[in-house]
Amino acid sequence: MLGEKTEGTRLNGKKCRDDWIVDSGASHHMTGLLDCLFDIHTVAPCLVGLPNGKLVMADQEGSVRLTDTLTLHSVLYVKELKCNLISVSQLIDELNCIVLFSKTCCLMQDLTLMMPIGMGERRDVVYFLQGVELVRRVKKVGAKESLELWHKRLGHA
Secondary structure, X not given: OOOOOOHHHHOOOOOOOOOEEEEOOOOOOEEOOHHHOEEEEEEEEEEEEOOOOOEEEEEEEEEEEEEOXXXXXXXXXXXXXXXXXXXXXXXXXXXXXXEXXXXXXXXXXXXXXXXEEEEEEEEOOEEEEXXXXXXXXXXXXXXXXXXXXXXXXXXXX
């Protein structure tokens, strides 16, 4: 629940294996779960710092489909990593989107279509990606508002 302290939000890796953290400080998307990746290939070794201060090497990357509107590419496989990270800077660069943060959530929005592609929930001081259903509800609200706005613009009150 929002505001509750959980082991996953402390980034110790005990309960956040299935969660994806929206991380403004991460240089790359990263996961410790090789089986969630597809199109896996070898890359030049990359040094990665873990939350415990340990440095490890990553030499594979792939893609992961998180929702029906959000697929991440160039996701580093870091065997020792206990959390899954979405790099905000990599997301913005690759998907031409914006990421807006508030006290309770974050919203990822495509800049071309101006449609939500993902939403995160804040738990303590960490933002976690939400599932497909919440993104669909946000899209429906956005679409309804757009229809009403165009209805008014065309002079139909």
